[in-house]
Amino acid sequence: MEGMFQPGDILLGVVLPLHLDKEYHPVSFSERPPRINCTTFHLENFQQLQAMMFAVKEINTNPNILPNISLGFQAYDSCDVLQQDLEGTLQVLSGRNGAIPNYRCIENMPLSGVIGASISTHSILLAHILGLYRYPQVSHYSTSPILSNQKMFPSFFRTVPSDAFQSQGLAKLVLHFGWTWVGLLAVDNDYGQQGIQLVKQEIIKAGACVAFTESILTSQPDRNARNIVKVMKESTATAIVVFSPAIDLVHVLAEMLAQNVTEKILVASEAWSTSTLFSDGKFSEILSGTIGLALHSGKIPGFREFLNKVHPSTSLGKYWVKLLWEESFQCKFLGEKNPTATSEDLRRECTGEETLASIENNYNDVSSLRATYNVYTAVHVMAKALEDLTNCNKGRSRLSNQTCPDILNFKPWQLLHYVKKVRVTLSSGRELFFDKNGDPPAVYDIVNWKGTPNGTIKQVNVGSYDTAASFGQVFTLNKSAISWPAGKLQVPLSVCSQSCPLGFRKTSERGKPACCFQCIPCPQGEISNITDSIDCFKCLWDEWPNGHKTRCMQKNIEFLSYEDPLGAGLAATGITSSLVPVVILKLFMKYKTTPIVKANNYSLSCILLSCLPLCFLCSLAFIGYPQQEKCLLRQAAFGLVFALCVSCILAKTVMVVFAFMATKPGSRLRKWTSPIVSYMIIAICFALQCILCISWLLQAPPFPQYDIQTKPGVIIIECNNGSATAFWCMLGYLGFLAAISFSVAFLARRLPDNFNEAKFITFSMLAFLSVWVSFIPASLSAQGKYTEAMEIFAILSSSWALVVCMFFPKCYIIKFKPNMNSKKQLMKKAGSQI
Incomplete structure (x- = not known):
């Protein structure tokens, strides 16, 4: 393996992926696989290696850290390949360029621990091996939650959160x-699969x-x-x-660009959220807004x-430095050209006189050190643990036998004890330590990818996620600093179904996830005042939804009021009508000596005319706000007044019959023609009506x-009759009296005119009965204030029927035909009929 070595009193093993990929060869399993050839040398990862070397140099030159003790290192390039990580770690354990299990070739330079690996799956394998010997392992980039299991991985630690x-x-x-x-x-390894499952x-x-x-x-x-990319393209998820x-x-990303899938928003994990691999802007159309x-x-x-x-x-690691040089200055060192390369692949020769300070690239960009800073921190963690071991006090030793090991001849498990307790103050002022799972405090930056005017792409901090922060500061985000794709100002939507607006509720669709739903309007009498409401809520009994069903409003109150045109018209009619019987009464009183007034029972007519204004006026009790007293008295007043009127008419009818029959010779009914009889009938x-009403x-x-049921959205304030049976009995009693009057009058309609009222x-009772028979179905079909209006109309109509049918003909004769208002005229007419 390609590696480098720097001697020291204590060695530090380092396994980093300076290359990011390898050449792929088909494996036939019939012959030995070829040697792994690494590809894609990554400047940012080489910067991580330099951070390790810088930290070692910083520690060795600082007299306050491990005085008189030098740190050395043994580093290898893993190429992000599992076999390479494993081989490099075994060579670190052996202390030479060759793996000899269970044997260390360099006895005078103890191994403190290993920094690496980058990929979680690789770290899991290395942790199993290093855990056997209790060598501390500090990873700067492995984030799998499995590695937090200290029972499985007792010597694994990391400077990156889980x-x-x-x-x-x-x-x-x-x-x-x-x-x-x-x-x-997610990538198909422990890092990707476990991470995405947790998400x-x-x-x-x-x-x-x-x-x-x-x-x-x-x-x-x-x-x-x-x-x-095919699945991405077909999905509605943004x-x-x-x-x-x-x-x-x-x-x-290359396939997304080929298929023109540019409308998606990528949410990046820390493994690539700040990668410089895409900084050239090739995928800026896809990654802008990430x-x-x-x-x-x-x-x-x-x-x-x-x-x-x-x-x-x-510099150490000349092979890697040459790769850095060629990548940074787009040149090639002499003798290292590919003989098969085309003219387009040929680059100018590297002279070695180029200077890195003259260029700006991902290698010397130190504006935002992340993984590099974690490597630097990992080295200081190991150095601080070694320093704590050096400062061991025998009387207060943390080891079980209270002995202090020799710094130049310690056992791995002894240093491991101090790594668990280490506390390192970082340059930012935060303190790094490991919890019982070997994890540091979790702090993340939230970054947003933005395109630059020169066509490249950069990452900008827009917030933070700090699990150790105070309440309310754990998740902070500056929305105004976020740039979305295609210059959008609003946050792009990523929903299965559009949000249900106010006034609607969600209902699930069969066979689809809960996020896929339909929006249906709230039922009558219910509202939803939040977006995507699951349920609608009923308004209070005295409230009703507005037109959009987004909020409850006070219900309209309905009753037959004087301000209502209908109520005002009926009231005016009732008051005006009540004056008519009064005028007729005065007329009767003025002409009480005339034959027509005498012939029609003056006393009963006066009683009837005195009651009729009350009949008209009792309609006013049905207009206005239904108060307790008004509800209590209005039906009773109506029943009593009309009972009195109809009783008077019945008495008049009976008296007409008695008077005719009493004129026959030898009639015994003469004594029943006394006025007392009529008063007794009344x-x-x-x-009887009084007893019924009082009961x-x-x-x-x-x-x-x-009443909140009859009309949705309206509160009808009305008088409940208390007992419908009593109401209809009262009304039925009036009908009974009217029916008797009508029957008797109908039988007596052909009596001589001088007695005949x-x-x-007959006409008045017929009209009276017709009105109230019509009132029954009309009142049952009417609602709200129209029920009262219907009863008022019946009261006024029946009252007018009595006035018109019984008194208008008499008034007409009195005022306009005075010649007919004489005893001679009446007797003449009666005689002609006899």
Whole structure:
């Protein structure tokens, strides 16, 4: 393996992927696979190696850290290949360029621990091996939650948070933008599969849904990109969470560009959220607007100057430095050209006189150190643990036998004890330590990818996710700093179904996830005042939804009021009509000596005319706000007044019959023609109605009530009659009296005119009965205030029937035909009929 070595009193093993890929060869299993050839030399990863060397130099030159003890290192390039990581680690354990299990060739330089690997799957394998010997392993990039199991991996630590925290952060990020329909894409290893499953759990727990889950197959040269992009294209999900290293994502992005899939928003995991692999802008149309979590950045003072001093002729790892030189200056060292290369592949010769300080690239860019800073921190963690071991006090030793090991001859498990307790203050002022699972405090930056005027792409910090922050500061995001694709100002939507507006509720669609739904209007009387409401809520009994069913409003109150044109018209009619009987009464009193007035029972006529104004005026009790007193008295007043009127008419009818029959010779009915009889009839009939009404008011009195069922959205304030039976009995009694009057009058209609008022009574009772018989079906079909209006109309109509049929003919004779108002005229007419 390609590696480099720097001697020291204590060695540090380092396994880093300076290359990101390898050449793929078909495996036939019939012959030995060829040697792995690494490809895609990555400047940013070489910067990580330089950070390790800078940290070692910083520690060795600082008299306050491990005085009189020098740190050395043994480093290898793993190429992100599992076999390479394993082989490099075994060579570190053996102490030479060759793996000799269970044997260390360099006895005078103890191994403190190993920094690496980058990929979680690789770290899991190495942790199993290093855990056997209890060698501390500190990874700067492995984030799989499995590695937090200290029982399985007792010597594994990391300076990067576990994906358990990252997955929660990515889920929070997705849900923060209201993306409830999300695609998931992950590399097919422990890092990708476990990370994406945690994201899926968090997303589903929060009520969102997963549109699809696809895997990037590292075993295939094209990473299964064609099928992945096909699924993306067919899905309606706009947001796609991607858990993958940058190198494995390249093929997918290239396929998206080929199929013109540019409307998706990628949500990046920390493995590629700040990768410089895409900074050339080739995929800017796809990656603009990408948002994701990134490892918290840090600063290393003096690091840029150290990077720019690297030179192929003087620096360790000359082979790698030459690759850096060729990549940075687009040149080729003499003798290293590919003889099969075309003229287009040929580059100018590298002279070695080029200077790194004169250029700006991903190698010497120290503005936002993330993985590089984690490597630097890992070295200081090992150095601090060694320093704590050196400062061991025998009386207070943390080891079980209270002995202090020799710093130049310690056992791996002894140093492991101090690594678990180490605390390192970082340049930002934060303190790094390991919890019981070997994990540091979880802090992430939230980055957004933006295109630049020169066509490249850069990552900009727009927030943070810090699990150790105070309440309310754990997740912070500056929305105004976020740039979305195609210059969009609003957050792009990623939903299966459009949000249900106010006034609607969601209902699930059979066979589809919960995020796919239909919007249906709220039922009558219910509202929804939030978007995507699951249920509609009923308004209070005195409230009703507005037209859009978004809020409850006070219901309209309905009753027959004086302000209402209908109520005002009926009231005016009732008051005006009440004056007519008064005028007739005065007329009768003025002409009480005339024959026509005498012949029609003056006393009973006066009683009847005195009651008729009350009949008209009792209609006013049905107009206005239904108060307790008004409800209690209005039906009773109506029943009593009309009972008195109809009793008078009945008495008049009976008296007409008695008077005619008493004129016959030898009739015994003469004594029944006395006025006392008529008064007794009135008193008895009226008394029965009084008893009925008093019983009604005592047993089931009417009361005001709110009717909210008859008319939706309206509160009808009305008088409940208390007992419908009593009401109809009262009304039926009036009908009974009227029917008797009508029957008797009808039989007596052909009596001589001088006695005959019967035909007028017949017409009046016929009209009276017709009105109230018509009232019954009309009142049952009417609603609200129209029920009262119907009864008022019946009261006024029946009252007018009595006035018109019984008194208008008499008034007409009195005023306009005075010659007919004489005894001679009456006797003449009577005689002609006899």
